[in-house]
Amino acid sequence: xxxxxxxxxxxRKLTFLAxxxxxxxxxxxxxxTPATYPLKIFVVMLHEISHGIASLATGGTIDKIVLDPxxxxxxxxxxxxxxxxxxxxxxGSLFWGVVLLGLAGARRVSNHVLLTVVGALVVLLTxxxxxxxxxxxxxxxxxxxxxxxxxKLGATxxxxxxxxxxLTSCLYAILDIKSDVLDRPHLQSDAAMLAEIxxxxxxAWGAVWIGVAVIVSVVVFxxxxxxx
Numbered sequence: 001x002x003x004x005x006x007x008x009x010x011x012r013k014l015t016f017l018a019x020x021x022x023x024x025x026x027x028x029x030x031x032x033t034p035a036t037y038p039l040k041i042f043v044v045m046l047h048e049i050s051h052g053i054a055s056l057a058t059g060g061t062i063d064k065i066v067l068d069p070x071x072x073x074x075x076x077x078x079x080x081x082x083x084x085x086x087x088x089x090x091x092g093s094l095f096w097g098v099v100l101l102g103l104a105g106a107r108r109v110s111n112h113v114l115l116t117v118v119g120a121l122v123v124l125l126t127x128x129x130x131x132x133x134x135x136x137x138x139x140x141x142x143x144x145x146x147x148x149x150x151x152k153l154g155a156t157x158x159x160x161x162x163x164x165x166x167l168t169s170c171l172y173a174i175l176d177i178k179s180d181v182l183d184r185p186h187l188q189s190d191a192a193m194l195a196e197i198x199x200x201x202x203x204a205w206g207a208v209w210i211g212v213a214v215i216v217s218v219v220v221f222x223x224x225x226x227x228x
Contacts (some may be wrong), residue, residue, distance in 0.1 A: 050077040064132075115153070178210060
């Protein structure tokens with residue numbers, strides 16, 4: 001690195017850290033407000049779709065997906081590998097968060113094109129698999145909003161949207177595991193159902209998943225910081 005490049009690199013890294021700080025401060029302050037509600041439901045949708053993808057990948061089917069306005073949902077699957085399908089929910093939303101962050105950092109394809117594609121996929125998956133009124137309204141509406149944003153926003157603004165979606169998905173995966181599994185192990189969660197077919201307890205599965213989620217999030221943050 002040359003002396004001329006060093007100040008520029010330092011500024012980019014400071015801008016990166018400042019952006020993350022602003023994001024997390026905003027999420028912290030607005031977490032229980034309507035401002036973050038659509039993002040939470042979006043992550044729930046990713047969670048349920050991940051169950052369905054795991055079922056399809058292991059020879060099963062997706063009968064239907066439902067989303068409810070209280071940040072809950074269910075994926076009704078037939079067949080497939082129960083272990084992988086149950087494990088795919090929380091870890092799937094984490095995975096899609098990482099994918100969205102990767103798309104936000106893409107260089108070969110414009111971010112506004114990628115945002116449009118993400119929105120179109122949300123609309124398509126909703127039309128194919130979501131089968132309740134609220135879920136259809138949300139999925140079609142949110143996906144359409146992303147398509148319109150991708151068409152109207154510039155590359156920089158689209159990158160901000162993709163980054164917000166990815167970060168929220170990673171963060172919500174961690175908080176969701178803590179809330180559903182560690183704080184309330186009596187709930188009939190994915191971990192509880194997994195505990196019925198494995199030697200590990202509900203709490204143990206929650207600890208494993210949250211450990212994976214934290215490690216992955218730290219690694220992704222480190223890579224993003226080094227690339228800034």
